[in-house]
Amino acid sequence: xxxxxxxxxxxxxxxxxxxxxxxxxxxxxxxxxxxxxxxxxxxxxxxxxxxxxxxxxxxxxxxxxxxxxxxxxxxxxxxxxxxxxxxxxxxxxxxxxxxxxxxxxxxxxxxxxxxxxxxxxxxxxxxxxxxxxxxxxxxxxxxxxxxxxxxxxxxxxxxxxxxxxxxxxxxxxxxxxxxxxxxxxxxxxxxxxxxxxxxxxxxxxxxxxxxxxxxxxxxxxxxxxxxxxxxxxxxxxxxxxxxxxxxxxxxxxxxxxxxxxxxxxxxxxxxxxxxxxxxxxxxxxxxxxxxxxxxxxxxxxxxxxxxxxxxxxxxxxxxxxxxxxxxxxxxxxxxxxxxxxxxxxxxxxxxxxxxxxxxxxxxxxxxxxxxxxxxxxxxxxxxxxxxxxxxxxxxxxxxxxxxxxxxxxxxxxx
Amino acid sequence: xxxxxxxxxxxxxxxxxxxxxxxxxxxxxxxxxxxxxxxxxxxxxxxxxxxxxxxxxxxxxxxxxxxxxxxxxxxxxxxxxxxxxxxxxxxxxxxxxxxxxxxxxxxxxxxxxxxxxxxxxxxxxxxxxxxxxxxxxxxxxxxxxxxxxxxxxxxxxxxxxxxxxxxxxxxxxxxxxxxxxxxxxxxxxxxxxxxxxxxxxxxxxxxxxxxxxxxxxxxxxxxxxxxxxxxxxxxxxxxxxxxxxxxxxxxxxxxxxxxxxxxxxxxx
Numbered sequence: 001x002x003x004x005x006x007x008x009x010x011x012x013x014x015x016x017x018x019x020x021x022x023x024x025x026x027x028x029x030x031x032x033x034x035x036x037x038x039x040x041x042x043x044x045x046x047x048x049x050x051x052x053x054x055x056x057x058x059x060x061x062x063x064x065x066x067x068x069x070x071x072x073x074x075x076x077x078x079x080x081x082x083x084x085x086x087x088x089x090x091x092x093x094x095x096x097x098x099x100x101x102x103x104x105x106x107x108x109x110x111x112x113x114x115x116x117x118x119x120x121x122x123x124x125x126x127x128x129x130x131x132x133x134x135x136x137x138x139x140x141x142x143x144x145x146x147x148x149x150x151x152x153x154x155x156x157x158x159x160x161x162x163x164x165x166x167x168x169x170x171x172x173x174x175x176x177x178x179x180x181x182x183x184x185x186x187x188x189x190x191x192x193x194x195x196x197x198x199x200x201x202x203x204x205x206x207x208x209x210x211x212x213x214x215x216x217x218x219x220x221x222x223x224x225x226x227x228x229x230x231x232x233x234x235x236x237x238x239x240x241x242x243x244x245x246x247x248x249x250x251x252x253x254x255x256x257x258x259x260x261x262x263x264x265x266x267x268x269x270x271x272x273x274x275x276x277x278x279x280x281x282x283x284x285x286x287x288x289x290x291x292x293x294x295x296x297x298x299x300x301x302x303x304x305x306x307x308x309x310x311x312x313x314x315x316x317x318x319x320x321x322x323x324x325x326x327x328x329x330x331x332x333x334x335x336x337x338x339x340x341x342x343x344x345x346x347x348x349x350x351x352x353x354x355x356x357x358x359x360x361x362x363x364x365x366x367x368x369x370x371x372x373x374x375x376x377x378x379x380x381x382x383x384x385x386x387x388x389x390x391x392x393x394x395x396x397x398x399x400x401x402x403x404x405x406x407x408x409x410x411x412x413x414x
Numbered sequence: 415x416x417x418x419x420x421x422x423x424x425x426x427x428x429x430x431x432x433x434x435x436x437x438x439x440x441x442x443x444x445x446x447x448x449x450x451x452x453x454x455x456x457x458x459x460x461x462x463x464x465x466x467x468x469x470x471x472x473x474x475x476x477x478x479x480x481x482x483x484x485x486x487x488x489x490x491x492x493x494x495x496x497x498x499x500x501x502x503x504x505x506x507x508x509x510x511x512x513x514x515x516x517x518x519x520x521x522x523x524x525x526x527x528x529x530x531x532x533x534x535x536x537x538x539x540x541x542x543x544x545x546x547x548x549x550x551x552x553x554x555x556x557x558x559x560x561x562x563x564x565x566x567x568x569x570x571x572x573x574x575x576x577x578x579x580x581x582x583x584x585x586x587x588x589x590x591x592x593x594x595x596x597x598x599x600x601x602x603x604x605x606x607x608x609x610x611x612x613x614x615x616x617x618x619x620x621x622x623x624x625x626x627x628x629x630x631x632x633x634x635x636x637x638x639x640x641x642x643x644x645x646x647x648x649x650x651x652x653x654x655x656x657x658x659x660x661x662x663x664x665x666x667x668x669x670x671x672x673x674x675x676x677x678x679x680x681x682x
Contacts, residue, residue, distance in 0.1 A: 174611040174664050209614065209621045333459065337649060341617045361617055362656040405461040406586055406645050408621045 021231055022088040023222040024095035027112060027411060033225040033275035068250055068294035068321055078240040079320070080233070080290050083282075088122045088221070089129055095219050101160060101194020106217040108187045108194070110166075114201045114412045115350055116283030116392055117221055120164040123198040127162040135161060137168030140356055144175050160194040167203030167350045170210065172360055177210050184211050201410035202347045209408075220412075223280020226272035232282065233257055233271075233289060243318060250294055250321040257322075270322060277325055277396060279412055287392040294321040328396035329378045338363060338371045343390060343398050344407050346381065351389035423498040424491060431490050438490075442483035446476050450550070454535070461646060466584050469535030473528045473551040480553075516571060520554040523570035527551065531584065532573055538581040538588055538647055541572055547648070561651055581647070587623060588647035592657040594638040597671040602629060605638060605670060612661040613642040618653040620645045635673040 071079070092111070101107050113119030127134035141147075163169070170180035184207075187195060199207070201220075208215075224232065234257055238244055247257035249270055256270040278284040331339045345360055346352055358365045372388055375381040380394035390398050399413040425431065449472060457468040492498050510518040533539045533556060537548045546560035555567040572578070582588040592613075596605065606627045613625045623643035630637050640661070644653040662672070 172615045172617075174608060174615050174660060177611055177615065206621070337618075337646075337652070345617060360615075362652065362659075406620065 022091035107190040123164040166199035540579040
C-alpha cells in the first residue's frame with residue numbers, strides 16, 4: 001500500500017504468470033467473470049421470463065438424475081472445505097502494504113465484499129493473526145435507541161482495530177441511521193485511530209446514500225474466474241483426503257476438475273460457467289459446487305479419508321460426478337410489491353431477525369411471514385435461528401428480479 | 415371546365431374489389447387488436463424503462479396500420495388522380511366539419527398526441543381534473559385509470575385548450591410530495607432531518623433520485639413537504655402513505671405537535 005491510500009498491486013503483472021489465487025483490489029478493478037455468450041443468454045432468459053407462466057414447480061431447483069445421488073455430508077465436507085484463509089490474509093497484507101494509519105495515510109480502510117464472499121471471515125482471521133482488536137456490531141436495540149458509544153474502540157496510537165460487519169451497525173429505519181453516521185464520521189476523522197472496516201456490498205451501496213462521503217480507501221476481493229476456481233477447488237479436494245479424485249460432468253463425462261493435474265491452463269467449461277453464474281463470488285461458487293457433486297449409488301458408501309466414490313471405466317482414479325448447475329429459483333411475479341420489498345430489505349441488511357421486519361417494511365407481520373414462507377418453499381430465502389436470509393442458490397434470481405425492477409443493487413451484480 | 419360529380423370519382427366495386435377491401439379491413443382490424451393486446455401484455459411483465467417504450471409504441475404502430483390500410487384501400491375505391499382526391503377529401507372535410515366536428519377534432523388530436531406525446535401509456539397524468547395512469551391511447555380518447563380504479567375516457571381534443579400535467583413523462587421517475595403540518599413552535603432543522611431519514615429509510619424510495627425536504631411558514635403553522643421518488647410510479651400512493659405513517663409516528667415520539675386546524679385558504 002502506498003503512503004496516501006491503499007493501492008493494491010496488480011498481481012498478474014508479469015506476462016504469462018498466473019494471477020495469485022487471492023487478490024485484493026479496488027472495487028473499480030473488480031472484473032466479474034464473463035463468457036462470450038453471457039449477454040445473449042441473459043437477454044434470452046429475460047425474454048423467456050416474459051412468456052413463462054408463474055409456477056413454483058417450473059422454477060424449483062434442479063432435480064438430480066435418478067441414477068446419481070448426493071454425496072454424504074461428511075464426505076462432502078472433506079472434499080470441499082473448509083477454506084484455508086491464509087492466502088487471503090497474505091493478499092490483504094500485500095494490498096495494505098504496510099499501512100498503519102499514520103499521518104498522511106487514510107485512517108480507515110474499508111473491505112467490501114458481496115454476500116458469502118468471505119470478507120468478514122478474512123478480517124476476523126486477520127485480526128486474530130495480528131492480535132488486533134475485533135469489534136462486533138451493536139445490537140439492533142442499541143442501534144435504534146442510539147445508545148452505542150463505541151467506547152471499546154482503542155484510542156489512536158494503538159494498532160489497527162477491525163470491525164468486520166458494518167452492515168450490522170445500521171437499520172434502514174428513520175431512527176436506525178444516526179449511529180452509523182456518527183461512527184463513520186468519527187472513524188474517518190481518526191478519532192478511533194487506524195481501523196479496518198468490513199462491509200457487505202449491499203449495505204455498502206445503501207450507506208453511500210446514508211453518509212455520502214468520498215471513500216478513497218476501499219478494497220475488495222478480486223473475482224474468482226474459472227482458473228482461480230479450478231485451483232481453489234482442486235486444493236480443497238486434496239487437503240483433507242489422501243486419494244485424489246477426478247470430477248466429471250454427469251451429462252457428458254468430460255473432466256471438470258482433475259485433482260492430479262497441476263496445469264493451470266486446463267480450465268473446463270463447467271468451471272467457467274460456475275464462475276460466470278456466481279459473478280466470481282468464491283463463497284457462492286462453493287455453495288453451488290457442494291450442491292452439484294454426485295456419486296453413483298453402488299459406490300456411495302464412502303470411507304473417510306479416501307474411499308472410492310465411483311470409478312470410470314477407462315481409468316482407475318475415483319470419480320465424483322458433477323451435475324448441471326441448478327437454475328436459480330426466481331421470485332414470483334405476483335403483481336404486488338411485497339416480494340421485492342422483503343428481498344431487498346433482507347439483502348440490504350444481509351439478513352434480519354423476524355421481529356424486526358415489521359418495523360422496516362410497510363406491511364403487517366402476518367403478510368411478511370406469509371410471503372417469507374412462500375419464498376422459503378421456492379428455495380429463495382432460508383431461516384436460521386429466527387433470522388431470515390436470501391438463500392445462496394436463490395441469490396442470482398433475486399438479484400435479477402430486483403435489478404429488473406429498478407431497486408438499488410450492489411456494484412458486483414450491477 | 416368539366417364538372418366532376420362526386421359519384422363519378424368512385425370506381426365500380428365488383429366482387430373482387432369488395433373482397434380486397436374486406437381483406438384489408440380485416441387484416442387492419444386484426445393487427446390493431448393483436449397490437450393492443452400483446453404489447454400491453456408484454457409491458458405488464460416489465461418494470462423499467464422498456465415498459466414505457468413498449469406502451470408508447472402502441473398508438474404509433476396503430477396509426478401506421480391505419481395509414482397503410484387507407485393507402486391500400488383508396489386506389490380500389492377511386493381513381494387516385496389529384497382531381498379525384500381533392501374532390502373526395504373536400505367533400506369529406508365539409509361533412510366532417512359540420513356533422514362530426516368534435517369527433518374529427520378528437521381524431522386529429524389523437525394523431526397530434528401520437529406525434530407530440532403529451533401522454534403515453536404508463537404515464538401518470540392530470541387532465542380535466544382527473545389524475546391517473548394512462549392505460550390506453552385510443553384513436554379518439556385516452557383512457558386513464560385513477561387511483562380508485564375508475565376508468566376515464568377523455569377525448570384527445572382536450573389537448574387543444576387544456577393543461578395536461580404529466581408526472582413522469584415516459585420514464586419511471588415520478589416525484590411524490592408528502593405533506594406535514596406542524597405547530598410553529600419547534601426546531602425546524604430537527605424536523606427536516608427526521609423527515610429526510612423517514613424518506614431515506616422507506617422501502618419504496620428510489621435511492622438514485624434526490625430526496626428534498628422543504629418548509630414554508632404559514633399563519634397557522636409550518637408546512638413541510640417531503641419530495642422523493644418511489645422505485646416504481648405505481649408505488650406513489652403507498653410511498654406517500656408510508657412516509658406519512660412513519661413520519662407522524664416519529665415526529666410525535668420526539669414531541670412535535672401537529673396543527674389541529676388548517677384553514678383551506680392557507681393549505682397548499
